[in-house]
Amino acid sequence: MVRGLLLDFYGTVVEDDDALVAAIAARVAAGASTPVTAEAVAAAWMREYTTVAEGPPFRLLRDSAPESLARVMAEVGCPGDPAALYAAETARWGPPALRPGTREFLAGLRLPVCVVSDADRADLAAVVAHHGLTFTAVVTSEDVRAYKPDGAMFRRALAALGLAADEVLHVGDSLRTDVEGAHAAGIRAVWVNRHGTPAPAGAPVSHEITDLTGLAAIIR
Structure with a gap:
């Protein structure tokens, strides 16, 4: 679950x-x-x-x-x-645009969400505020002093939500930093495959989506 x-x-x-x-x-x-x-x-x-x-x-x-x-x-x-x-x-x-389906997905979501980002905290906070987004928690590399796929990023995020590795999904577009990083931390990974690139053989992808709307069926 x-x-x-x-x-x-x-x-x-x-x-x-x-x-x-x-x-x-x-x-x-x-x-x-x-x-x-x-x-x-x-x-x-x-x-x-x-x-x-x-x-x-x-x-x-x-x-x-x-x-x-x-x-x-x-x-x-x-x-x-x-x-x-x-x-x-x-x-x-200027600030990057929201990806397709992002606002609709977040508006209907009832699960706690922790953003796990390699961005500097002030820069990320500015973009979050620009789009009027709200998250349960935010963990940045600036906080942890390490970048994904370092396991410290994922451990900090789990602690922020008070959940165990087998109780969450990590969703990201990078096979190296998001998918492999989450897998190494014992977390199932959902790959946001924006460009339709075939996943390498053996990549630890639990699910594959093109944007966040694809998560609805996975977490139902």
Whole structure:
């Protein structure tokens, strides 16, 4: 019996920052002295982003994003201030939109929900307030000083709801951080497969949905 939900936020509750990343990558690629595609810049940036943020030492995303972007810009010979570029594009895009079905699903939900997010707390709180959302609890990497798939994130969320691992589902769009992280913590994982990508063989996916409306039948 499902008595509570753990929800990833970006890519699950609201849209991910794919468009923002693509826009910044396109500007870097256009200004690079070395021929490079925007897709290659985006991929390199996300690899550096993860490396910088996860450390050691642990770094907030607001610090990790411009630092990792600076490394990629230097590699491809793109001049300019990475922090200013990142800040300007972030402001231009504004808060991410809710994913399809999110508001309808949450409005009809009667289970306690803990958001489990790798976002910095202030940034996440601003988006939650922007959309007028309410959750039972919120656990961020800034609180725990670790990023998913670290088990500390999931243990903190279970404690926040006062529930055991076998009483909840964790719902998220990342196979590595959400699905594998939850599975390692003894929690069943629901994969939000936004792009219809086939799951790798052996991936510990308990259920697969395209958006939160698909959860209704699972937790009924």
